Structures are given as structure tokens and as C-alpha cells.
Amino acid sequence: MAQTVRPRRSVLYMPGSNARALEKGRSLPADGLILDLEDAVAPDAKAAARTTIREAIAAGGYGGRELVIRSNGLNTPWGYDDLVMAAASGADAVLLPKVESADMVRQAEAVLRAAGAPDGQRLWCMMETPLGILNAREIAAASPRLGALVLGTSDLAKDLHAAHTPDRLPMITSLGLCLLAARAYGLAVLDGVHLDLNDDEGFAASCRQGRELGFDGKTLIHPKTIAACNAAYAPAAEEVDHARRIIAAHAEAVARDQGVVLVDGRLVENLHVENARRLVALAEAIAALEAGA
Structure with missing residues (x-):
């Protein structure tokens, strides 16, 4: 599950x-x-x-x-x-x-x-x-x-x-x-x-x-x-920032019907986007937990 x-x-x-x-x-x-x-x-x-x-x-x-x-x-x-x-x-x-x-x-x-x-x-x-x-x-x-x-x-x-x-x-x-x-x-x-x-x-x-x-x-x-x-x-702040840039760049590429996107000179594929979303979600969940502790 x-x-x-x-x-x-x-x-x-x-x-x-x-x-x-x-x-x-x-x-x-x-x-x-x-x-x-x-x-x-x-x-x-x-x-x-x-x-x-x-x-x-x-x-x-x-x-x-x-x-x-x-x-x-x-x-x-x-x-x-x-x-x-x-x-x-x-x-x-x-x-x-x-x-x-x-x-x-x-x-x-x-x-x-x-x-x-x-x-x-x-x-x-x-x-x-x-x-x-x-x-x-x-x-x-x-x-x-x-x-x-x-x-x-x-x-x-x-x-x-x-x-x-x-x-x-x-x-x-x-x-x-x-x-x-x-x-x-x-x-x-x-x-x-x-x-x-x-x-x-x-x-x-x-x-x-x-x-x-x-x-x-x-x-x-x-x-x-x-x-x-x-x-x-915890994911480091620079990791989360990089993950958000991957997500944004991929979304922009999809909107333009482009099959290839580069972030910091590196090719971004769906697997990278999936991991980026996981990192951002984890960072947000950590922030929410610490705010409510």
C-alpha cells in the first residue's frame, strides 16, 4: 500500500x-x-x-x-x-x-x-x-x-x-x-x-x-x-530549492510541449520530477509538524 x-x-x-x-x-x-x-x-x-x-x-x-x-x-x-x-x-x-x-x-x-x-x-x-x-x-x-x-x-x-x-x-x-x-x-x-x-x-x-x-x-x-x-x-534547504526548480521547469516544458528540459545543465526526466515532488512534500510535512508541535 x-x-x-x-x-x-x-x-x-x-x-x-x-x-x-x-x-x-x-x-x-x-x-x-x-x-x-x-x-x-x-x-x-x-x-x-x-x-x-x-x-x-x-x-x-x-x-x-x-x-x-x-x-x-x-x-x-x-x-x-x-x-x-x-x-x-x-x-x-x-x-x-x-x-x-x-x-x-x-x-x-x-x-x-x-x-x-x-x-x-x-x-x-x-x-x-x-x-x-x-x-x-x-x-x-x-x-x-x-x-x-x-x-x-x-x-x-x-x-x-x-x-x-x-x-x-x-x-x-x-x-x-x-x-x-x-x-x-x-x-x-x-x-x-x-x-x-x-x-x-x-x-x-x-x-x-x-x-x-x-x-x-x-x-x-x-x-x-x-x-x-x-x-x-531532513532535506536541506538547497535540496528543496533545487527540487522546486525541477518541478517548475518540467511543468513549463510540458506546457510548451517540449520533451526535454535542463536544470543546472542536467537533463530532467519524469523520475527526477517524481523525486523532487517527494522531497518538497516531505519538507512541507516537516514544517507543518514542527509548527504544530
């Missing part, structure tokens, strides 16, 4: 059991928040965390930020109740952990549908196991409710016995397979977290690489990284 342009430069994980953190999320400049019921919540706190998340979303105040609830898996004692709560929560999406097959997506969708989830509530899938990566295509095609693939690079590196290197070469195959699957089926795709919060240079390099590869944005574990991530994934 083709996605509308929505800023997802920075998507911050927040512990669903921490009411103060969820309150702080209302003022953070992240494009999206993942309210976590899985890794960030102890087993004996999961039921209370559902209530905390539900009440936080109901209270509002998050502006245009995208709100996503990460559930526990349906193979755990908590996953079913997580999905039932999420269906009626008002969250924009539900993030499923450790997705490894299309059947896992369809099972979760069936629970959401039975619990009355609105059609607009999306399913996002964590891609964090070798089997999940190998099945990325069937997962991406599993349901029209799918909205995004999210890389879980920490768990994936562990299962691959791979090192966390600055150039992330050990992860490139996995990143590429998920990017291909997401783009083939019109989904958003988000890069994994950077674990070393003292490594500003490494974080910046990871953001640059992610954008160059084609990711829409990055998942984060601390608010201190939001500003740098937003800057890395």
Missing part, C-alpha cells in the same frame, strides 16, 4: 511503564514515539504499563507526533492483551516484535480487527532476526494494514554473531533486503538504534549512511539524539 508522505526522521523508544517519560514525550521534537510494552517493561509491570499508555494517549497533547505502541509477541503471556488495548487506544500504529513470517502479521491483524481497531491504524514490523530478514518480502506483502518495517539491529547483530562496526558492513545485506522489501510494497522503513550515546561522531555517520541507503529515518533510545537525527534526515 502506498504511503502518504509523513516525517519519520526520528522515532524515539519510550518505556510504557514510565508516566513521566510519556509526559516528557509531549514536548520532545521527535517525529514519532514508540511507547514500549516489550523490552523496556518488566514482566510484572506490563499490565500496569498498558493502563499508563492508554491513559497517556487519551490525555492527548502529542501534537502531530506519530504514536506507536510496541506490543509483546502473541507467543508471550502479554501479547494478546497488548493488541486488544492498542486497538482501542487511538495509537497510529502497533509495532510487532520479532516478526518472522506473514502468518505472524495476519494473526496480529486478526486480533486487532476483532478488537475493533480502526482501518487507519497501521501495523509495523520489527525486523530483528535472521529468519525475519530472509522473509522480508512475504512480511511486507502480508497485509494492507502494514505501514512500516523497523530494523532491530541490536538483536539482529547478536543472532548473526556480527560486530557493530562504524561502517556497518556486517549489517549491509540485512539492511538492503529490508529496504528492497519496503520500497517494493510501498512501506516506510526505519533504521535501527545506535547504542553508544557518547559516540556523537559515530551516530552522525550512522544517520548519514542510513539516509544514503534510503531509510526514512532512525529509531532512537535517548532524547539527546533527536536534533542530530532530524537534521540528518
Whole structure:
């Protein structure tokens, strides 16, 4: 399903059991928040965390930020109740952990549908196991409710016995397979977290690489990284200006029934115009989100 342009430069994980953190999320400049019921919540706190998340979303105040609830898996004692709560929560999406097959997506969708989830509530899938990566295509095609693939690079590196290197070469195959699957089926795709919060240079390099590869944005574990991530994934002012000139030049050429147009000495074709429109739409969506935050 083709996605509308929505800023997802920075998507911050927040512990669903921490009411103060969820309150702080209302003022953070992240494009999206993942309210976590899985890794960030102890087993004996999961039921209370559902209530905390539900009440936080109901209270509002998050502006245009995208709100996503990460559930526990349906193979755990908590996953079913997580999905039932999420269906009626008002969250924009539900993030499923450790997705490894299309059947896992369809099972979760069936629970959401039975619990009355609105059609607009999306399913996002964590891609964090070798089997999940190998099945990325069937997962991406599993349901029209799918909205995004999210890389879980920490768990994936562990299962691959791979090192966390600055150039992330050990992860490139996995990143590429998920990017291909997401783009083939019109989904958003988000890069994994950077674990070393003292490594500003490494974080910046990871953001640059992610954008160059084609990711829409990055998942984060601390608010201190939001500003740098937003800057890395937002189109620069000169990019937007160039895109607008491409659009205008192409429109003028079409009006004159001309088949060829040059911008800054470079040939402009339909594919360049399509990408230019995407960049301008993204810049406008970012401006609107920041104005309403």
C-alpha cells in the first residue's frame, strides 16, 4: 500500500511503564514515539504499563507526533492483551516484535480487527532476526494494514554473531533486503538504534549512511539524539530549492510541449520530477509538524 508522505526522521523508544517519560514525550521534537510494552517493561509491570499508555494517549497533547505502541509477541503471556488495548487506544500504529513470517502479521491483524481497531491504524514490523530478514518480502506483502518495517539491529547483530562496526558492513545485506522489501510494497522503513550515546561522531555517520541507503529515518533510545537525527534526515534547504526548480521547469516544458528540459545543465526526466515532488512534500510535512508541535 502506498504511503502518504509523513516525517519519520526520528522515532524515539519510550518505556510504557514510565508516566513521566510519556509526559516528557509531549514536548520532545521527535517525529514519532514508540511507547514500549516489550523490552523496556518488566514482566510484572506490563499490565500496569498498558493502563499508563492508554491513559497517556487519551490525555492527548502529542501534537502531530506519530504514536506507536510496541506490543509483546502473541507467543508471550502479554501479547494478546497488548493488541486488544492498542486497538482501542487511538495509537497510529502497533509495532510487532520479532516478526518472522506473514502468518505472524495476519494473526496480529486478526486480533486487532476483532478488537475493533480502526482501518487507519497501521501495523509495523520489527525486523530483528535472521529468519525475519530472509522473509522480508512475504512480511511486507502480508497485509494492507502494514505501514512500516523497523530494523532491530541490536538483536539482529547478536543472532548473526556480527560486530557493530562504524561502517556497518556486517549489517549491509540485512539492511538492503529490508529496504528492497519496503520500497517494493510501498512501506516506510526505519533504521535501527545506535547504542553508544557518547559516540556523537559515530551516530552522525550512522544517520548519514542510513539516509544514503534510503531509510526514512532512525529509531532512537535517548532524547539527546533527536536534533542530530532530524537534521540528518531532513532535506536541506538547497535540496528543496533545487527540487522546486525541477518541478517548475518540467511543468513549463510540458506546457510548451517540449520533451526535454535542463536544470543546472542536467537533463530532467519524469523520475527526477517524481523525486523532487517527494522531497518538497516531505519538507512541507516537516514544517507543518514542527509548527504544530
